[in-house]
Structures are given as C-alpha cells and as structure tokens.
Amino acid sequence: MAPLLFYLLSALVLGTALLVVTSKNAVNSAMFFLISLLGTAGLFVLLDAFLLAAVLVLVYAGAVVALFLFIIMLLGMKGGERQPLSNSAVLASVVAAAILAIGVLSFVKHGQIAASVPDASAPAAGAVLKFYSAQLFTTYLLPVQVVGFLLLIAMLGVIVLSKRFEDMEKSK
Amino acid sequence: MSVTLNDYLLVSVLMFVVGFFGVLMRRNTLIVYMCLELMLVAATLALVAFSRYNQTMDGNVFVFFILTVAAAEVAVGLAIIVALFRRRHTVQLDELNALKN
Numbered sequence: 001m002a003p004l005l006f007y008l009l010s011a012l013v014l015g016t017a018l019l020v021v022t023s024k025n026a027v028n029s030a031m032f033f034l035i036s037l038l039g040t041a042g043l044f045v046l047l048d049a050f051l052l053a054a055v056l057v058l059v060y061a062g063a064v065v066a067l068f069l070f071i072i073m074l075l076g077m078k079g080g081e082r083q084p085l086s087n088s089a090v091l092a093s094v095v096a097a098a099i100l101a102i103g104v105l106s107f108v109k110h111g112q113i114a115a116s117v118p119d120a121s122a123p124a125a126g127a128v129l130k131f132y133s134a135q136l137f138t139t140y141l142l143p144v145q146v147v148g149f150l151l152l153i154a155m156l157g158v159i160v161l162s163k164r165f166e167d168m169e170k171s172k
Numbered sequence: 173m174s175v176t177l178n179d180y181l182l183v184s185v186l187m188f189v190v191g192f193f194g195v196l197m198r199r200n201t202l203i204v205y206m207c208l209e210l211m212l213v214a215a216t217l218a219l220v221a222f223s224r225y226n227q228t229m230d231g232n233v234f235v236f237f238i239l240t241v242a243a244a245e246v247a248v249g250l251a252i253i254v255a256l257f258r259r260r261h262t263v264q265l266d267e268l269n270a271l272k273n
Binding site: 150 | 174175178179180181182183185186187188189190191192193194196197198200202203205206207209210213216217220221223224227228229230232233235236237239240241242243244245246247248250251252253254255257263
C-alpha cells in the first residue's frame with residue numbers, strides 16, 4: 001500500500017512541478033504549485049510527519065499560494081503573454097539543470113547512505129507531538145526567538161517597503 | 173519491496189532540479205519566485221526523509237524554521253515585486269536591467 005501511494009504522490013508532485021514551470025498562465029502556475037504542495041504534504045504523511053504536513057498545508061497552500069494569487073490579480077498579468085525565449089537560453093537552462101541533477105544524483109547513488117540507515121520499520125520520532133515541543137523549548141529555544149524577531153522585522157520591512165515607494169512616486 | 177531513503181531523496185532532487193530549471197528559464201518574476209519556493213519545499217522533503225530514516229527530530233524541527241523563514245521571505249519578496257511594478261510597470265526579468273552598464 002505504502003509503495004503504491006509513494007509512487008502516485010511522487011508522480012503527482014513531479015508532474016505538477018513541471019507544469020508550474022511550463023504553463024503559460026501565471027494563475028495556472030499558482031494552481032499547479034498548490035497541487036504540488038498538497039502532494040508534498042501527502043509524502044510528509046507517508047514519512048509519519050503529520051504535524052509538518054498540516055503546517056505545510058496551512059502555511060504554504062493556505063497563506064503563500066493565496067498571497068501569490070493575490071499579487072497576480074493585483075498586477076493584472078495577462079495570461080499567455082509570454083515572450084519567446086531564445087534557443088540559447090533554453091539550451092543553457094536545460095544543460096545547467098542536467099548538470100545539477102547528475103551531480104546530486106551521483107552523490108545520492110554513491111554516498112554511503114543506504115548501508116548505514118535502518119529501514120522505516122522503526123517507530124518515527126516525528127509522529128509524536130511531544131517531541132516537537134520538547135525540542136523547540138529546550139535545544140532550539142534561541143532559534144525560536146530569533147525566528148520570532150525575523151517575522152517582526154519582515155512585517156516592519158513590508159510596511160516600510162510599501163510606504164516609501166508611494167511617497168517617492170507622489171513627490172515626482 | 174519497501175520505499176527506501178534513496179527513493180525520497182530521488183524525488184527531492186528531481187523536484188529541486190525542476191525548480192532550478194524554472195528559475196533559469198522563465199522570465200516572469202512571479203513564476204521564478206514560485207520555482208524558488210518549489211526548491212525550498214524540495215529541500216524540506218529531503219530533511220523530513222533524513223529525519224524519518226534516522227529516527228531523529230532535528231530535521232523535523234529545522235523544517236519549522238524553514239517554513240517560517242519562507243513565509244517571511246515571500247511577504248518581503250512580493251512587496252518588492254509590487255513596489256517594482258509600481259515604478260517600472262513590468263515584472264519581466266528581461267526588462268529589469270537598471271543595473272546593467
């Protein structure tokens with residue numbers, strides 16, 4: 001059961017990821033991105049990380065994709081208006097992506113991962129919510145505080161960014 | 173036949189490469205940004221897979237931080253794109269060449 005689900009979900013994730021890149025309309029891209037994220041959340045469930053799957057759906061599929069759609073709507077992007085790419089740019093992109101793929105895949109294939117790692121039959125630490133809180137409030141307490149400050153600074157940054165440009169445009 | 177760590181890593185790598193390909197090939201800033209997010213999610217998947225197969229919590233906790241940073245990054249990045257669109261009236265990367273020369 002689990003292998004079949006894994007193959008289905010990974011095919012879904014990779015297919016929709018390709019469609020994000022290739023579809024002409026920005027709204028279609030955002031929708032395929034949403035499906036890709038839902039597939040990734042499914043893979044998280046297969047990996048027994050239930051909380052992370054829920055958080056991924058809430059934060060990414062809920063907030064980030066909604067924000068993307070909102071901006072696409074705000075900027076009024078015309079669908080299908082895509083400049084033809086030069087052949088050299090496409091060729092360079094394909095070659096660069098292939099080199100990256102070959103490099104990382106050879107690392108995955110020849111690295112000493114498979115021999116030392118146990119299979120998934122052992123109980124998963126990520127399935128228990130208690131472990132998350134124990135880690136976040138002991139070992140990772142300082143990073144949690146730093147991330148809180150980061151969110152505050154990002155919020156202030158967004159406010160300043162959208163205000164100052166307005167003023168500059170008015171003074172022109 | 174069970175699913176191994178290498179299978180998850182393979183999916184993660186392919187997802188990352190697709191995102192990288194999109195970043196290089198597309199000219200629309202918003203779609204490039206979506207592809208960047210795709211790469212972040214691929215890295216997240218690799219972290220969760222490593223964490224699951226090693227029975228540790230560290231990868232899972234790191235995913236929390238990555239998600240938080242990604243949310244902050246999306247907010248700031250989209251604010252920059254909107255500000256850019258207000259001034260330049262375009263989001264095509266080819267036309268954003270003010271720093272050239």
